[in-house]
Amino acid sequence: MSEQSLVSDGPILGKDDPVLRAEGLEKRFGGLVATDDASIEVERGTITGLIGPNGAGKSTLFNLVSGFYEPDAGSVAVNGVDVTGQKPHEIADQGMIRTFQTPRKPEGMTVREALLVGPHNQTGESIIPLFTSPSTVEQEERRSLEQAQTMLERFEIGDLATQPATDLSGGQMKLVELARGMMAEPDLLLLDEPVAGVNPVLADKLAGFIEELNEEGITFLIIEHDMNFIMRLADPIVVLNQGSVLVEGPPEAVRSDERVIDAYLGGPSE
Amino acid sequence: MSTLDVGTYSPREKGVAGLLGALAALLLLAVITGVLAPAYLLYLVGLSAMYMLLSMGLNVQWGYGGMINFSVAAFFGLGAYGTALLTASGSPISGGVSPVIALFGGLGLAAVLAVIIGYPTLKLRDDYLAIASLGLAEVVRIFILNESQWTAGSAGLTGIPLFFSDWPVLGDLTYPYIFYVGGTPLFNMSQSVVTSALNVVLVTVIVAAVYLFLRRIHQSPWGRVLRTIRTDEDLAETLGKDTFAFKMQAFVIGSLIMALAGVFYSHLVLFVSPSDLQPITTFYVWVAVILGGTGSDRGAMLGGFTIVAIQQGTRFMTDTGALPIGAAPLRLMLVGLLIIFIVRLRPEGILPPERELIWPDSLGGGRDE
Numbered sequence: 001m002s003e004q005s006l007v008s009d010g011p012i013l014g015k016d017d018p019v020l021r022a023e024g025l026e027k028r029f030g031g032l033v034a035t036d037d038a039s040i041e042v043e044r045g046t047i048t049g050l051i052g053p054n055g056a057g058k059s060t061l062f063n064l065v066s067g068f069y070e071p072d073a074g075s076v077a078v079n080g081v082d083v084t085g086q087k088p089h090e091i092a093d094q095g096m097i098r099t100f101q102t103p104r105k106p107e108g109m110t111v112r113e114a115l116l117v118g119p120h121n122q123t124g125e126s127i128i129p130l131f132t133s134p135s136t137v138e139q140e141e142r143r144s145l146e147q148a149q150t151m152l153e154r155f156e157i158g159d160l161a162t163q164p165a166t167d168l169s170g171g172q173m174k175l176v177e178l179a180r181g182m183m184a185e186p187d188l189l190l191l192d193e194p195v196a197g198v199n200p201v202l203a204d205k206l207a208g209f210i211e212e213l214n215e216e217g218i219t220f221l222i223i224e225h226d227m228n229f230i231m232r233l234a235d236p237i238v239v240l241n242q243g244s245v246l247v248e249g250p251p252e253a254v255r256s257d258e259r260v261i262d263a264y265l266g267g268p269s270e
Numbered sequence: 271m272s273t274l275d276v277g278t279y280s281p282r283e284k285g286v287a288g289l290l291g292a293l294a295a296l297l298l299l300a301v302i303t304g305v306l307a308p309a310y311l312l313y314l315v316g317l318s319a320m321y322m323l324l325s326m327g328l329n330v331q332w333g334y335g336g337m338i339n340f341s342v343a344a345f346f347g348l349g350a351y352g353t354a355l356l357t358a359s360g361s362p363i364s365g366g367v368s369p370v371i372a373l374f375g376g377l378g379l380a381a382v383l384a385v386i387i388g389y390p391t392l393k394l395r396d397d398y399l400a401i402a403s404l405g406l407a408e409v410v411r412i413f414i415l416n417e418s419q420w421t422a423g424s425a426g427l428t429g430i431p432l433f434f435s436d437w438p439v440l441g442d443l444t445y446p447y448i449f450y451v452g453g454t455p456l457f458n459m460s461q462s463v464v465t466s467a468l469n470v471v472l473v474t475v476i477v478a479a480v481y482l483f484l485r486r487i488h489q490s491p492w493g494r495v496l497r498t499i500r501t502d503e504d505l506a507e508t509l510g511k512d513t514f515a516f517k518m519q520a521f522v523i524g525s526l527i528m529a530l531a532g533v534f535y536s537h538l539v540l541f542v543s544p545s546d547l548q549p550i551t552t553f554y555v556w557v558a559v560i561l562g563g564t565g566s567d568r569g570a571m572l573g574g575f576t577i578v579a580i581q582q583g584t585r586f587m588t589d590t591g592a593l594p595i596g597a598a599p600l601r602l603m604l605v606g607l608l609i610i611f612i613v614r615l616r617p618e619g620i621l622p623p624e625r626e627l628i629w630p631d632s633l634g635g636g637r638d639e
Contacts, residue, residue: 066508092510104505106498108565113626116491117498120510124491124629127519134631137490141632162626184509 007249007257011238015043018077019188019219020096025064025074027057034060036243038074042188047210047220049234049251051227053264056240058223059101062192066098067091079187093120097181098190101223103173105166111176112161115148116141118183144183151179155209171202178209188219195229207233231255239263280624286572293579312466314582316538319473320531321574324551325558326480326567327527332556333565333623334493335520336500338400341387342555344410345380345525347547349532351414351421352376354542359429362422369433373533380529381522383410388521393514411547426543433537434468469538476534477571480527484567487523494627496520497565554581557605561612563619572621580604 013023018041025038035057042048052058063069065076067088075084078094092098106114122144123129124137152158155175160168168176174194181189194210195203207229214220224230230237231251239246239254241263247254254260279287300306324342331337355361356372367375387406391399414421421427434440445461459467487493498506499513506513536542554577562573581601588597612619 068504068507087512088504088507089510089512092508097510098508100504100508104502106505107501108623109494109497109501110626113494113628114498116628117494117506117509117511122491125495125511125516127487127492127523130486130490130492134629137629138631141491141629145628145632180509 006253007247009247011039011041011245012236012248013039013041015041017044018042019044019079020065020221021077022061022065023075025061025076026072027060027064027069028072033243035064038064038240038244040238040245042219042221044187044219045214045217046236047214047222047234049230049237050221050223050240051225051230051237052240052246056263057243058240059192060243061240062098062190062223065091066096066190092184095187096190097184097186097188099174099177099181099192099194101192101196103170103177105173107166109165110162111152111157111165111168112145112148114165114176115151115180115183116144118180119144119147120184148179148183151182155179156205171198171206174198174206175202175209178206182213182218186218188221189213191220191222191224193223193225195224195226203229227255283568283621286621290572290575309460309462309466312463312470313538314578316466316469316473316534317582318575318578319470319477320535320538321555321558321578322477322571323473323480323531323534323574324528324555325562325570325574325577326484327524327531328555328559329562329565329567329570330484330520330524330527332559333570334488334500335496335517336396337392337517337521337524338396339403339521339524340400340549340552341403341407341410342528342552343547343549344403344407345383345528346532346535346551347410347414347542347544348379348383349376349529350536350542350546351427351532352379352529353533354427354430354536355421357431357536358427359431360422360427361429362418363420365429368436369431369537370436376533376536377526377529380525380532384522384525385518388518392517392521407547407549407552411544414547415544421544424544426541426545428541430536430540430542432465432468432540433472433534434465440468469534473534473538476530480530481567481571488567489625489627490629492516492519497627500565554605557609561608561619563622565623566619566621569619569621569623573619576608577605580608 020040020042023039025035027034038057038061040061050058050061060069064071067083067086067090070085075082077083078091078096081094083091083094123133123140130137149158149161152161155178157172157175160172165176178191178194195206198206203226210220210233222230222234235250236248237251237254238248239260246263247257247259249257297306297311301308301311324346327345328339328342331339353369353372353376355363356365356367356375357369358365387402391402415424417423418425443464445464447459447464449459495506495511495516498511499516503513535546558573558577559570560573561576562571563569584597584601584604588595588600
């Protein structure tokens with residue numbers, strides 16, 4: 001087999017057990033076509049990398065699958081459930097949690113408080129149980145607090161629990177985001193540039209944490225510009241160019257694929 | 271922990287408590303020396319409590335969830351008119367309904383309006399509620415002013431009964447009411463003192479109930495989600511929270527508390543007119559919340575109290591001839607100065623929220639700061 005055949009032309013579809021399946025997603029902003037017939041499948045248990053030159057439509061694709069944009073055409077399914085056109089919170093409920101490119105700072109909250117927002121469908125999020133069954137709320141809160149502390153310690157930031165969530169370094173914020181996402185017990189975590197602006201030592205640690213979580217069964221879809229980071233971590237790699245998937249394949253093959261190199265260097269695409 | 275436990279106090283809270291204690295002592299002294307009529311002092315307490323309710327209501331919307339509501343006066347007015355239209359002898363609609371039942375009329379009107387204005391705007395970005403509510407307040411006021419076949423228009427509604435007017439014992443008191451201790455007449459109280467005192471009892475119960483209710487819902491997962499929405503609605507959405515539902519709940523609760531203030535106001539001053547719905551009320555309440563510390567229930571109460579202190583204090587000073595200028599311009603100037611001072615010195619308010627929104631009992635014994 002030649003190396004070329006390892007890399008598929010366009011996305012690989014029809015995988016056995018995709019957590020996320022997006023088909024033919026199209027999004028236009030006025031005359032600008034941000035994504036055009038973009039399809040992607042994320043196989044359960046993988047760390048799938050999503051790369052592509054600036055303006056390729058990576059973030060748009062994230063916004064489309066997570067419900068922040070409504071697609072002009074195409075469909076999105078999470079865990080086999082069609083979620084096209086649903087609200088972000090409804091899609092999150094299906095087991096897909098995303099992070100943002102710029103970390104969101106929950107002002108006026110401590111780190112652990114920010115983590116406690118993570119768990120889904122807490123009893124205490126409805127007003128009536130706060131009065132009718134306070135003991136259930138208390139138990140859940142205790143459990144969540146413990147879980148939050150365990151999560152922070154796992155990411156080696158246990159000492160930050162009662163710090164204001166706004167007084168953290170960029171890298172710590174990324175860790176808190178990851179921890180908060182994990183509190184929601186997702187099947188699939190969408191990470192948008194997890195190591196942008198993070199020092200190399202912490203980036204290494206972060207990669208280790210992601211691998212660990214992956215071994216425990218969490219599926220990842222990661223946008224990242226740091227090629228060393230993504231090539232080391234992800235398999236397969238999906239390359240997006242001009243709003244649709246150019247190629248998909250294992251990192252070594254994608255790295256040396258002519259079409260990918262052309263896309264990055266701005267060579268002739270067609 | 272008992273339900274009445276109000277938590278630990280920070281030095282700042284202690285300082286404020288000390289100041290308030292001193293002020294209370296001063297007022298008491300003024301009553302004893304005859305400078306201040308007892309009935310008037312009680313009326314002032316009632317009025318402060320009313321402002322506390324208004325600020326707590328706005329704090330639920332703005333302080334908890336970041337919703338900008340410029341319709342405080344409208345929700346207050348609907349509460350006031352709701353109960354007045356049902357109970358007042360001068361009501362063009364019904365009149366004569368028991369105030370205890372009419373209370374729910376006022377609350378119901380406010381809840382309906384809150385849903386009507388909230389439904390289309392809370393799905394959009396923050397600014398739209400601000401714009402819509404700015405217009406809404408005037409729509410409500412002008413509606414009441416013009417639809418006199420239902421609302422008695424600019425004449426206002428007279429003949430509103432006291433809240434306790436049809437209660438078994440409290441409604442049948444004779445005046446002057448003589449309070450006996452062990453068979454000896456101790457206090458000889460005029461009607462105005464007794465009714466004012468009853469109003470104070472009523473409003474104290476309302477304020478305490480609202481405060482305890484809010485404290486519970488605020489320091490909970492519910493309050494935490496709203497705090498997240500306030501800083502970043504998208505973040506709350508990505509974590510699977512139905513932000514529209516949360517905002518709607520907070521908006522309706524806040525509006526109900528404002529309406530409660532209106533209901534109480536009706537039965538306090540026994541007269542309502544469209545001028546009670548002037549936009550200035552809304553802005554006083556905003557100043558109160560920001561001054562007290564956005565997001566803090568205690569701060570909101572302190573802010574509400576301060577506003578009344580300024581309103582009535584200026585009146586008192588000019589009444590005694592201590593000042594060469596009228597109360598109204600002085601009041602506005604003081605409020606203006608106050609805003610400048612807050613923004614310059616303490617943008618977070620006097621008693622900003624200091625606590626994590628975590629169910630208190632689940633934190634075990636000690637609460638860490």
